[in-house]
Structure formats: C-alpha cells, structure tokens
Amino acid sequence: MGRRSLKDAxxxxxxxxxxQIAKQEGLENASLAKTAELAGMNPSLxxxxxxxxxxxxxxxxxFILDRYLQIFSVPASPNSTPKTVLLKIIDNVFSRKWNVLFDDSVSYSCYALALRDETIAGRYRQLLETLRKNMEQYIRACKKEGLLQVVNPAATADLVFVLVDGAYYYLSLVKEEEEYTAGLKRYKKQAIALLNFV
Known part of the structure; x- marks a missing residue:
C-alpha cells in the first residue's frame, strides 16, 4: 500500500x-531528548x-497503523468461513481488544496535528483508508459467497468505520464500565445490520 517499512529494529x-513517552506525558511533551534518555541512547543516534x-x-x-491492523488477525480454524471471519473482526473492532491496541490520547493528538500539517494529514488519511480497505476485502469475500447483500462493499466498510470512530470518540468520555460495554454492544449491532447478512 506504499507505506514506509519499519523493518529496521x-x-x-x-x-x-x-x-511510551507520548502515552505517559502527552504527545506535546514527547521529545527527541526524552526519547534518547529513556531508550538509553545517544541523542545523535x-x-x-x-x-x-x-x-x-x-x-x-x-506504528499506529501497524498496531491497528492486528485487529484483522483472526486465527484460522477448520470451521472458518468468510462470514465467521468477518463477524470475528467486527467483534474485535467493537471490543476492548481494539481499544487497547493504541492509546486514545496519543491517537487523538496525532489526529489533531493532521489538521495543521499536510504530511501528517496525508499519513493519517492513509492509515484510515488502509483499515477501510482491509474491511472491504472481507466484505467482498462474503458478498462473493452470497453471504450478505450490500450494493457497495467499499461504502459499507466506510460506514462501519464511521461507527467505530464515532463510538470510540464518544465512549472515551464514558467512565462507567457497564455503560461503556452497553454502548459497544449497541454500535456493534448497528455495524452488523449494515452488513445485511442473508
């Protein structure tokens, strides 16, 4: 997808x-000097x-994208079908698994920078588009098997992630576990309805 490789260890x-520094102190307080100090490296490195x-x-x-893409990792099993895999991904997306992959405050701080920096905006858009494209592939596989009825898999994947983004943005302000869990279930139900399984 044209992403820069992070192979270099x-x-x-x-x-x-x-x-880690951004998560603990806020992205605005994370610096090259603090990174060098915590990593035990010379700043010149x-x-x-x-x-x-x-x-x-x-x-x-x-790094955010690499973490978020883990949500699509569904262990293969002899009983796996495109439908069971897609439903497992939906379960993952609307669960704590998704939420703990990356700190919300760091993610939203990066997003805020995207509103002022064209390069960051481009990279963030690429991140979001990659997630949607992955979801679209699973929706297309189900459609090909006649397991769901959607006219436009790309638009459906986009709507699922609009639900995801809105859900986590809102739920990041909810402190009660019961309310949080109920919200996730409600949004997940709407996402499954969008898929229109046969």
Missing amino acids: RQKEIIEVFY IIHYFKTREQLVYGLIE
Whole structure:
C-alpha cells in the first residue's frame, strides 16, 4: 500500500519509546531528548534515524497503523468461513481488544496535528483508508459467497468505520464500565445490520 517499512529494529525501538513517552506525558511533551534518555541512547543516534521530531511523529503514525491492523488477525480454524471471519473482526473492532491496541490520547493528538500539517494529514488519511480497505476485502469475500447483500462493499466498510470512530470518540468520555460495554454492544449491532447478512 506504499507505506514506509519499519523493518529496521532500531528505528522501531525508538518509535516505541517515543510512543511510551507520548502515552505517559502527552504527545506535546514527547521529545527527541526524552526519547534518547529513556531508550538509553545517544541523542545523535536518534537524530541519525529521525532528523526532526516531525519525522518521529510520522513514524508514530506508521506504528499506529501497524498496531491497528492486528485487529484483522483472526486465527484460522477448520470451521472458518468468510462470514465467521468477518463477524470475528467486527467483534474485535467493537471490543476492548481494539481499544487497547493504541492509546486514545496519543491517537487523538496525532489526529489533531493532521489538521495543521499536510504530511501528517496525508499519513493519517492513509492509515484510515488502509483499515477501510482491509474491511472491504472481507466484505467482498462474503458478498462473493452470497453471504450478505450490500450494493457497495467499499461504502459499507466506510460506514462501519464511521461507527467505530464515532463510538470510540464518544465512549472515551464514558467512565462507567457497564455503560461503556452497553454502548459497544449497541454500535456493534448497528455495524452488523449494515452488513445485511442473508
């Protein structure tokens, strides 16, 4: 999909440390110097991989995507069908599994930067489009098997993620576990209704 690879182990390690600082202190307080200190590295090594803090934020957005894509990992079983796999993904998306993959405050901070920085906006859009494209593939597989009736798999995948994004944005403000769980169930039910299974 044209994403920059994070294969370099050192680079990934730096991004993970930067993420931990952003999670604990807020993205606005995460810096190259703090990252070097926590990682036990010379600051010049951080700068070797990431010339600026902005480049480190770009890497962080790649890291977000890599984490979020884990939600599509459904263990294969002899009884797996396109429908059971898609329903398991929907379960994952509307569960704590999705929510704990990446810290909401860091994700929303990155999103806020996207409103002011064209490069970050482009990378964030790519992140969101990748998630939708993955969902679309599973919807298409079900449609091909005649398991659901949707006119436009891409539009349906988009609507599912509109529900997901809105659900987590709203539920991030809910403190009661019972209310949070009820909300997730309600939104999941709406997402399944959008899929129009036969």
